[in-house]
Amino acid sequence: xxEIGGRTLLSRMIDSLTPHVRRIHVVVxxxxxxxxxxxxxxxxNVVIVRNPDFRSTNTVQSMASGARGLSGKTIFLDGDxxxxxxxxxxxxxMAAEHDTVAAIALSRSENAVNVDLSAPPGAEETxxxxxxxxxxxxxxxxxxxxxxxxxLLDHGSGYVYEELEKLTPLCASLxxxxxxxxxxxxxxxxxxxxxxxAGNQL
Numbered sequence: 001x002x003e004i005g006g007r008t009l010l011s012r013m014i015d016s017l018t019p020h021v022r023r024i025h026v027v028v029x030x031x032x033x034x035x036x037x038x039x040x041x042x043x044x045n046v047v048i049v050r051n052p053d054f055r056s057t058n059t060v061q062s063m064a065s066g067a068r069g070l071s072g073k074t075i076f077l078d079g080d081x082x083x084x085x086x087x088x089x090x091x092x093x094m095a096a097e098h099d100t101v102a103a104i105a106l107s108r109s110e111n112a113v114n115v116d117l118s119a120p121p122g123a124e125e126t127x128x129x130x131x132x133x134x135x136x137x138x139x140x141x142x143x144x145x146x147x148x149x150x151x152l153l154d155h156g157s158g159y160v161y162e163e164l165e166k167l168t169p170l171c172a173s174l175x176x177x178x179x180x181x182x183x184x185x186x187x188x189x190x191x192x193x194x195x196x197x198a199g200n201q202l
Contacts, residue, residue, distance in 0.1 A: 001034050002080075002180070004193045009079060009180070010035065012193070014043050016085040020092035021075065023047065027066040029054025060156035060163055070150040076160070078144040082189050084176035084196060094173045095147035102129055102164055103145035103175040107138055110182045113161050114138035121174040128169035132161045143175050 001008045010026070017024055024043075028035045029051040039046050049066045051057060057065075063076045073095065095101045104121070107114050117140060118128040132142055142161050146152070156163040164170055178189040 001031075001038065002186075004082065004190055005197050008038060009082065010038060011042060012082055013077070013079065014046060016083055016088050017075070018045070019085075020089060023070070025049050025066045025070070026079075027051050027062045029062070058157075058159070060153050060158065060160045063160065064151075064153040064156060067150045067153070072150060073147060074150040074152070075145065075147045076153065077146075078179070080180045081144060082178050082180075082193050082196070083145075087174075087176040091145065091147070091173045091175055094171075098147075098171045100148035100152065100167060101146065101171045101173050103143035103177075104129065104140045104172045105143040105175050105177050105179075107136075107141040108185075108188060109141060109179045110184055112136075112141035113159075114141045115172070117172065118169060121172070127172045127174075129164075129172045130169050132165050140174075143177055144179060145175060145177075 001010060014024060024046045026035060026039060026046050027049045032050060036048055039048060051062050051065055054062070059078065067074050067076070075095065091101070091103055104115055114133050114135060115129045115138060116131040116133065118130055119125050121127050146160070146164060153160065153163055178185065178192045180186050180189045
C-alpha cells in the first residue's frame with residue numbers, strides 16, 4: 001500500500017474522515033489482506049466490506065457495495081486521494097445542507113475528468129456542475145468525492161461521473177486535494193502531503 005510521509009493514503013483518509021462521519025466502510029478487493037491487516041492494527045473502528053468480484057466490477061459498483069447497510073447521507077470517495085482535512089470539513093458541512101454534493105478541485109491530474117460550472121467557486125451564488133468532460137481546457141476537475149443518499153450509486157454500471165451527470169445541475173463544493181494516478185501525480189501529492197504535515201506540526 002502506498003505510503004507518503006510515513007503514512008499510508010488509507011490512514012490519512014480515515015483520520016481526515018473520522019471527525020465528520022459516524023461510520024467508515026472500506027471496500028477491499030485486490031490484496032485485501034494488506035488493507036485488513038492495516039485496519040486491524042490501526043483503525044479498528046472501520047467496517048471492512050469485501051468485494052470478491054473486484055476483477056469484474058468497477059469503482060461505482062464497489063462504492064455501491066460499500067454503502068449497503070447504510071442509510072441516509074453517505075460520502076463516497078476514491079482511495080487514491082490526499083485531502084486537506086479542513087477542506088474536507090467544509091465539504092461535510094455543505095453536504096449536510098444539500099441532498100447531493102459533488103466535489104471539485106483545481107484541474108491538476110494528468111487523467112482528469114473536468115467539469116463545466118454555472119459559476120466559479122466562491123461566488124455569491126451556489127456553484128453547480130452542469131457537465132463533465134475529458135476536454136483539457138477547464139479550470140476545475142471532478143474530485144472523485146460525492147455525498148448523497150446511501151443508494152445513490154446502486155444502479156450504476158459505468159464511471160461514477162457518468163452516474164452523476166444524470167443528476168446535473170449538481171451542487172459543487174471545492175476541495176483542496178491531490179489525486180494519484182500517475183508518477184507525476186505522485187510527485188505533486190508528496191509535496192502536498194509535506195505541506196499538510198508541516199502545518200499540523202505548527
